[in-house]
Amino acid sequence: MPLNKPYGDIPGTTIFDADMARKGFHLNQFCMSLMKASNRDRFKENERAYIDEWPMTAEQKQAVLDRDYNKMIAQGGNIYFLAKIFSSDGLSFQYAASTMTGVSEDDYKKMMLEGGRAPAGNLYLKEHESG
Amino acid sequence: MADLFAGIGTSHVPGIGAAVDKGMTQNDYWKPLFDGYEPAREWLAKEAPDVVIIVYNDHASAFSMELIPTFALGVAAEFQPADEGYGPRKVPTVQGHPELAWHLAESLILDEFDMTIVNEMPVDHGLTVPLSITCGQPEAWPFKVIPLCVNVIQYPQPTGNRCYQLGKAIRRAVDSFDRDLKVAIFGTGGMSHQLQGERAGLVNAEFDIAFLDDLTRNVDRLVNISHVEYMRESGSEGAELVMWMIMRGALDDDAKELYRHFHVPASNTAAGLIILENP
Numbered sequence: 412m413p414l415n416k417p418y419g420d421i422p423g424t425t426i427f428d429a430d431m432a433r434k435g436f437h438l439n440q441f442c443m444s445l446m447k448a449s450n451r452d453r454f455k456e457n458e459r460a461y462i463d464e465w466p467m468t469a470e471q472k473q474a475v476l477d478r479d480y481n482k483m484i485a486q487g488g489n490i491y492f493l494a495k496i497f498s499s500d501g502l503s504f505q506y507a508a509s510t511m512t513g514v515s516e517d518d519y520k521k522m523m524l525e526g527g528r529a530p531a532g533n534l535y536l537k538e539h540e541s542g
Numbered sequence: 543m544a545d546l547f548a549g550i551g552t553s554h555v556p557g558i559g560a561a562v563d564k565g566m567t568q569n570d571y572w573k574p575l576f577d578g579y580e581p582a583r584e585w586l587a588k589e590a591p592d593v594v595i596i597v598y599n600d601h602a603s604a605f606s607m608e609l610i611p612t613f614a615l616g617v618a619a620e621f622q623p624a625d626e627g628y629g630p631r632k633v634p635t636v637q638g639h640p641e642l643a644w645h646l647a648e649s650l651i652l653d654e655f656d657m658t659i660v661n662e663m664p665v666d667h668g669l670t671v672p673l674s675i676t677c678g679q680p681e682a683w684p685f686k687v688i689p690l691c692v693n694v695i696q697y698p699q700p701t702g703n704r705c706y707q708l709g710k711a712i713r714r715a716v717d718s719f720d721r722d723l724k725v726a727i728f729g730t731g732g733m734s735h736q737l738q739g740e741r742a743g744l745v746n747a748e749f750d751i752a753f754l755d756d757l758t759r760n761v762d763r764l765v766n767i768s769h770v771e772y773m774r775e776s777g778s779e780g781a782e783l784v785m786w787m788i789m790r791g792a793l794d795d796d797a798k799e800l801y802r803h804f805h806v807p808a809s810n811t812a813a814g815l816i817i818l819e820n821p
Binding site (some may be wrong): 527 | 556557601602603606607608625626627630695697698734736737738739740742743744745746747748749755768770773774775778806807809810
């Protein structure tokens with residue numbers, strides 16, 4: 412019997428639970444490898460070749476090449492591991508967050524300066540969709 | 543006897559460390575946050591603890607998916623700042639207190655809290671940013687540090703209640719340490735934030751301020767906040783606040799609030815700081 416997932420109805424949010432950890436193990440360990448400068452260099456030199464050394468799914472590999480962070484998360488990527496990719500790209504957390512939310516980095520920064528994303532309408536899938 | 547006299551709860555946003563390291567604490571963006579840290583720095587410098595137990599989480603620096611300890615206690619004589627992909631922060635090496643740390647490990651395990659004992663680990667911004675917040679940029683950190691690293695990345699994190707009970711066990715362990723040492727404890731992380739997905743950027747100031755209030759007014763409510771409530775109300779990364787419950791558990795039931803500071807935003811996060819002291 413699986414444990415229930417009471418967090419399934421939080422909008423725009425993937426909880427990194429056991430299922431995601433199993434799905435994303437190799438993706439996350441690939442990210443971890445980018446902590447070493449020599450690996451970062453090899454990745455930058457030929458992304459495809461470096462990525463093919465890891466037993467990831469084709470979908471995971473494509474999401475990495477596309478820098479599609481929402482897709483990586485859906486495929487088991489954890490944001491703290493995925494951070495190694497955008498750090499290697501010399502990009503900030505705010506930039507990555509803006510791509511995940513579908514707005515420009517400037518608009519995202521402005522939203523944060525204005526107090527962040529408001530909870531109202533963003534706590535339950537139901538109210539989120541109707542809102 | 544060792545005396546655990548106070549606790550600090552504080553966010554550990556990496557951008558705060560970067561602002562210190564790059565000398566940007568007085569620019570328009572960061573000044574309001576850092577101005578609010580000043581009274582805490584002055585208080586801590588005056589109190590001058592010998593040892594601080596810092597409860598924090600690692601962010602895929604020391605621990606990858608290979609090994610995910612729920613509670614890992616650092617017993618080493620020193621801990622190097624981790625290279626998080628940009629080179630290690632240029633901050634002093636963190637000096638440990640192996641004697642008290644090993645005493646904690648033994649006491650906690652005999653008290654049925656099965657800690658992972660760590661003899662070697664780098665410490666990332668989760669631990670060094672709270673030091674920068676509370677101490678600025680000294681040549682050497684002014685106290686010894688015992689790192690207590692908590693898994694909050696892989697669901698399920700330890701529950702708020704388990705963390706609170708661990709805090710109580712830490713207190714019993716410190717109380718039984720037969721050396722005159724002044725000990726403080728930091729609970730770090732939070733406050734509300736979400737770094738991932740379409741809901742990234744969530745901030746719930748109302749939740750955070752109620753949390754700060756209830757650290758002294760209604761601890762029972764905080765102890766019983768479920769994972770899903772943290773994640774829903776304070777963002778998927780807001781569940782880091784369970785680490786503040788370890789700090790709270792280690793203090794007296796009637797600990798008093800001395801100071802607080804709350805500011806939005808620090809990068810993607812609502813930044814909070816609170817000082818609690820035993821009567």
